[in-house]
Amino acid sequence: MEIVALVVAVVALLVALVAVRRGARRPGDGLDAVPEDVHGLRQEVAALRREGSDALRHLAVVRYDAFGDMGGHLSWSVALLDDGGDGVVLTSIHGRSDARTYAKSISAWRCEQQLSPEELEAVDHARP
Structure with a gap:
């Protein structure tokens, strides 16, 4: 009985690992989206700097x-x-x-x- 529970746990772990790897490979998700996010953030920072240059700072x-x-x-x-x-x-x-x-x-x-x-x-x- 314990062996069956151990086998089920190992199979569940393998299924979970495969699902995580497939999820990270989808376009627009995970590491593929980071460069787009960084580019967008840089554009926002540049826009804020332009707006702030006219402020009485x-x-x-x-x-x-x-x-x-x-x-x-x-x-x-x-x-x-x-x-x-x-x-x-x-x-x-x-x-x-x-x-x-x-x-x-x-x-x-x-x-x-x-x-x-x-x-x-x-x-x-x-x-x-």
Whole structure:
């Protein structure tokens, strides 16, 4: 009786191995599909990189005292730029009785308007 059970188990194991081997050989399954999957993933990664290049990913903040009699570094300039150096520099200058805010467009890491030393520092720190 035990021998019959052993023979049945061995036959079942052989049938299972044959089925696994046949299943792995079907086109579109198993190892044959891996190169297609990798190619598709590479295309998706490239598309995501293209989309991400326009994102404002490069950012730097410079805090400072705009006036000698003020403390606490309440004035600031922040550069928000994409991979090509396009974006904006925002500056807020805080005085005793008021605060002024400015925005300057940046294109290819340059600005048509004159940048303050703090704004230039923010752009330089944002550059990868």
